[in-house]
């Protein structure tokens with residue numbers, strides 16, 4: 001089976017790795033730097049915790065697959081420090097964890113089980129002990145080694161189904177495949193539209209900012225997701241590297257909308273996140289030392305969507321890093337047997353097959 005994977009972000013590379021394991025003749029097209037767009041940076045949050053039990057179960061499967069990858073890579077790809085979800089919604093997340101049979105605990109601020117950069121915060125806290133820091137830098141090295149010479153550095157202009165197979169056109173180069181998988185991140189909706197799959201092209205600017213951790217902070221710090229409350233920013237936070245604390249936030253959509261431009265969105269996000277750190281995180285110095293920028297779809301949230309038209313399959317979603325090895329397996333199987341994987345979590349309503 002000849003398969004083209006379009007996009008060498010974490011999803012495309014994971015699918016390429018899984019297809020190679022199944023002895024497919026796979027080629028992965030990448031227009032820029034592999035894992036240089038939405039998969040950029042060194043770290044992300046892993047968590048079993050989701051508000052949907054099916055997503056908790058999928059995350060548990062992904063965690064096992066990360067363990068298998070870690071063995072193959074010879075290094076830990078997830079640092080299991082735990083992830084905490086706090087705020088009024090923590091109870092709902094806990095219910096989903098319970099329904100999926102995932103280990104968890106609900107505590108109040110001040111619990112000795114918490115290792116966060118702030119001793120007080122709004123609402124109860126759900127502790128997800130299987131959560132932790134995803135080592136993106138290590139995953140990039142691992143997946144690039146596995147993909148090897150199966151990477152084609154080319155921008156795909158169009159995908160077209162013909163009676164002879166699926167044609168992939170990149171500049172003047174045209175190749176034909178038995179099946180094509182589009183996982184091009186922000187480029188997915190344009191390519192998918194060409195084969196009649198209608199995916200929302202909604203985009204927003206998003207910034208994560210890192211700050212120095214002050215001496216005396218608890219160790220090792222847990223990853224932390226805080227719900228928005230009483231004018232306080234909803235955030236996600238984790239160790240970006242030793243002594244460096246990364247904070248991203250749900251900034252007002254009016255400030256990070258696509259039309260306002262990247263520069264203005266980055267400036268507004270950095271100001272808002274820095275002010276949040278100064279006010280709420282006593283163990284973090286409100287002095288930005290690094291940023292990670294990406295585009296994202298503001299309406300998708302946690303969820304996995306899959307669409308097929310003939311021999312072309314595409315996947316779309318947000319927060320996909322934690323599902324990378326599982327997505328690789330699911331997509332490889334679907335490429336080879338012609339099926340369409342089932343959607344999971346919310347957001348599916350906005351993505352429709354044309």
Ligand SMILES: Cc1cc2nc3c(=O)[nH]c(=O)nc-3n(C[C@H](O)[C@H](O)[C@H](O)COP(=O)(O)OP(=O)(O)OC[C@H]3O[C@@H](n4cnc5c(N)ncnc54)[C@H](O)[C@@H]3O)c2cc1C
Nearest residue numbers: 007009010011031038039045156185187294319320321322
């Ligand atoms: C700041 C930030 C924080 C995040 N936090 C988390 C987190 O804590 N936990 C989590 O699980 N996830 C998190 N995510 C989300 C996660 O990183 C992304 O969902 C995931 O990396 C997306 O991978 P992808 O392969 O779908 O997309 P991408 O990495 O964007 O890959 C798509 C690739 O396709 C290529 N491409 C596009 N168009 C074409 C074309 N026409 N021809 C050839 N190539 C093309 C692009 O160059 C790109 O390399 C975060 C993301 C960011 C940026």
